[in-house]
Amino acid sequence: MKRCKVVIQPGNREIFASEGDTVMDAIRGSGADFDFPCGGKGRCGKCRVRIVGGADSPSDGEKEFLDEEEIEAGIRLACFTAIHGDMEVRLYEEKKREHKILLAGEERAVFLEPLLKKTYVEVAQPTLHDQSSDWKRLKESLALKVNPGGKFKIRLPVLRSLPETLRESQHRVTVVTEGEEVLGIEGPDTTRTMFGVAFDIGTTTVVGYLMDLLTGKEMSVVSALNPQAKFGADVITRTNFADQEKNGLEILQTAVVEAIDDLVGEAAEKAGIRRTDIYALTMVGNTCMHHLFAGLNPKYIALSPYVPVTGDALSFDAADFRIHINPAGKVFLFPNIAGFVGGDTVAVILATELDRSGDIKLAVDIGTNGEIVLGFGERLVSCSTAAGPAFEGAQISSGMRGAIGAIDHVYFGDQLKYSVIGGVKPEGICGSGLLDVVAGLVRLGIVDANGRILPPDSITNPSARPFLKHIVKNNKANAFLLADQGSTGHGRPIMITQKDVRELQLAKGAISTGIKILMEIYGIRTEDIKEVLLAGAFGNYLDPRSACAIGLLPPELENRIKMVGNAAGSGSKLALLSRSELERASQIAGSVEYVELGAYAGFYDMFVDSLKF
Numbered sequence: 187m188k189r190c191k192v193v194i195q196p197g198n199r200e201i202f203a204s205e206g207d208t209v210m211d212a213i214r215g216s217g218a219d220f221d222f223p224c225g226g227k228g229r230c231g232k233c234r235v236r237i238v239g240g241a242d243s244p245s246d247g248e249k250e251f252l253d254e255e256e257i258e259a260g261i262r263l264a265c266f267t268a269i270h271g272d273m274e275v276r277l278y279e280e281k282k283r284e285h286k287i288l289l290a291g292e293e294r295a296v297f298l299e300p301l302l303k304k305t306y307v308e309v310a311q312p313t314l315h316d317q318s319s320d321w322k323r324l325k326e327s328l329a330l331k332v333n334p335g336g337k338f339k340i341r342l343p344v345l346r347s348l349p350e351t352l353r354e355s356q357h358r359v360t361v362v363t364e365g366e367e368v369l370g371i372e373g374p375d376t377t378r379t380m381f382g383v384a385f386d387i388g389t390t391t392v393v394g395y396l397m398d399l400l401t402g403k404e405m406s407v408v409s410a411l412n413p414q415a416k417f418g419a420d421v422i423t424r425t426n427f428a429d430q431e432k433n434g435l436e437i438l439q440t441a442v443v444e445a446i447d448d449l450v451g452e453a454a455e456k457a458g459i460r461r462t463d464i465y466a467l468t469m470v471g472n473t474c475m476h477h478l479f480a481g482l483n484p485k486y487i488a489l490s491p492y493v494p495v496t497g498d499a500l501s502f503d504a505a506d507f508r509i510h511i512n513p514a515g516k517v518f519l520f521p522n523i524a525g526f527v528g529g530d531t532v533a534v535i536l537a538t539e540l541d542r543s544g545d546i547k548l549a550v551d552i553g554t555n556g557e558i559v560l561g562f563g564e565r566l567v568s569c570s571t572a573a574g575p576a577f578e579g580a581q582i583s584s585g586m587r588g589a590i591g592a593i594d595h596v597y598f599g600d601q602l603k604y605s606v607i608g609g610v611k612p613e614g615i616c617g618s619g620l621l622d623v624v625a626g627l628v629r630l631g632i633v634d635a636n637g638r639i640l641p642p643d644s645i646t647n648p649s650a651r652p653f654l655k656h657i658v659k660n661n662k663a664n665a666f667l668l669a670d671q672g673s674t675g676h677g678r679p680i681m682i683t684q685k686d687v688r689e690l691q692l693a694k695g696a697i698s699t700g701i702k703i704l705m706e707i708y709g710i711r712t713e714d715i716k717e718v719l720l721a722g723a724f725g726n727y728l729d730p731r732s733a734c735a736i737g738l739l740p741p742e743l744e745n746r747i748k749m750v751g752n753a754a755g756s757g758s759k760l761a762l763l764s765r766s767e768l769e770r771a772s773q774i775a776g777s778v779e780y781v782e783l784g785a786y787a788g789f790y791d792m793f794v795d796s797l798k799f
């Protein structure tokens with residue numbers, strides 16, 4: 187088979203590919219940092235590259251995303267394009283974007299009760315009259331301090347190093363335990379040092395909070411994009427990658443574990459401590475992230491009847507995951523509620539204390555999926571909606587995540603104005619911006635109740651006049667031009683196409699249907715909901731007026747909306763600081779009812795009804 191040389195720019199990475207491989211295969215093989223939001227399935231049109239040399243001619247499918255001018259200029263979609271000869275590939279998104287990652291979340295007081303315990307003991311020295319074993323003497327000292335009737339166990343590697351550790355420390359040691367299991371022994375007295383990192387593994391971003399487990403103080407916060415995004419923007423694409431690509435599961439697991447290991451190092455450096463001072467990590471994430479982190483195949487979550495491998499809270503030795511913290515260190519994974527309502531939702535409930543609320547509240551976390559929880563006290567009902575890709579930009583023509591260059595808010599005053607993250611020329615639009623534009627267009631009558639972008643001559647609202655010139659033709663359909671090619675960072679216009687409005691309709695229809703069904707199951711009316719808690723990055727940055735104007739959230743609740751920030755991260759921190767909170771997370775996961783929306787009688791009619799603006 188013919189071998190072709192592919193040079194990836196920038197970076198001048200050379201790779202040899204077989205004739206017929208796609209450019210995507212070559213980019214992945216080169217290790218270049220480049221995202222394939224739809225996993226290379228040809229659905230998103232985002233894997234734009236510039237190619238010089240041996241590519242095949244564009245297929246009809248590819249031409250749907252590219253105009254003639256672009257094809258002429260060598261722009262191609264990497265997942266469509268087959269390699270037929272030597273070529274140079276220039277990655278379109280050359281800039282390493284700084285992403286706006288939500289770090290802060292709802293905080294509340296917690297009784298400190300770390301997941302691992304440290305106890306300083308002075309072990310009796312052996313003599314010719316007391317020849318009992320090292321372990322027996324340690325157990326006796328430990329029992330006196332911790333639990334007189336305790337049945338202590340010790341791990342074999344710790345037992346192996348016990349004689350030297352005892353003698354090097356003159357028999358004065360600190361014992362690290364979980365319950366009655368000895369996980370580590372170190373000398374002499376290290377009881378005043380114990381840190382942990384609480385992680386929130388999002389589909390898009392990973393955030394870690396380094397906490398002092400003895401004082402509860404937050405020492406540093408670190409974040410990064412989830413490197414799995416290269417293999418797909420959403421959980422379904424990643425699930426397919428894990429299941430269908432060679433070593434797919436291992437590739438995805440390694441990617442996230444390495445990112446976490448790097449973040450642990452960064453967090454320790456920022457706080458001025460050693461990695462070995464870290465003893466516990468907590469992880470929250472949706473069920474797919476939970477499975478991929480644990481190396482469990484999420485395949486059956488994506489297939490009806492959507493069953494996870496396990497919903498249980500899990501714990502592992504950090505060393506088994508090649509995460510470099512103290513050798514005694516452990517990793518604690520939050521439990522899940524269902525295949526599409528995961529530990530991140532459990533963490534939101536834990537942080538906001540929905541399970542102890544006396545008032546009915548609605549919590550909505552819109553990420554790459556939309557998870558919704560309704561209720562109070564002992565009865566909480568939940569569901570998940572496939573709402574995310576529109577809000578995360580994956581299926582929007584000029585969509586992008588909330589990063590430098592994204593239009594994040596749009597204002598229709600006397601004229602059209604927008605704000606751009608980082609104050610630079612715009613390069614796309616993120617979810618909150620999209621919501622503002624469409625809400626504005628609906629209010630002005632430029633988009634009708636069915637979601638149609640109307641032609642200028644059929645718009646009657648006088649307030650719409652200043653904006654009629656923004657209505658343009660795109661692929662024979664109407665579109666709304668936000669920024670012309672001269673005012674963007676990449677020299678291409680940014681517009682909201684008819685298809686984009688349809689995508690937003692589907693997303694808002696899904697969330698609004700989820701809310702209505704949960705209310706119906708709970709037997710309440712909108713006015714019974716005392717508070718709407720918006721969690722997650724998108725929820726934090728969106729304008730509630732826009733969300734209510736298009737019916738994403740019930741308009742009657744506009745004044746009851748509260749942003750709770752990264753509540754999933756806050757829940758992770760609570761569990762890291764307190765074993766009772768970790769145990770409560772399991773109770774929450776086991777008691778929250780899950781509603782499979784697709785199986786709910788009347789779902790389809792309600793969904794169709796909810797599509798209207």
Ligand code: FES
Nearest residue numbers: 228230231233265
């Ligand atoms: S079209 Fe290529 S990654 Fe989506």
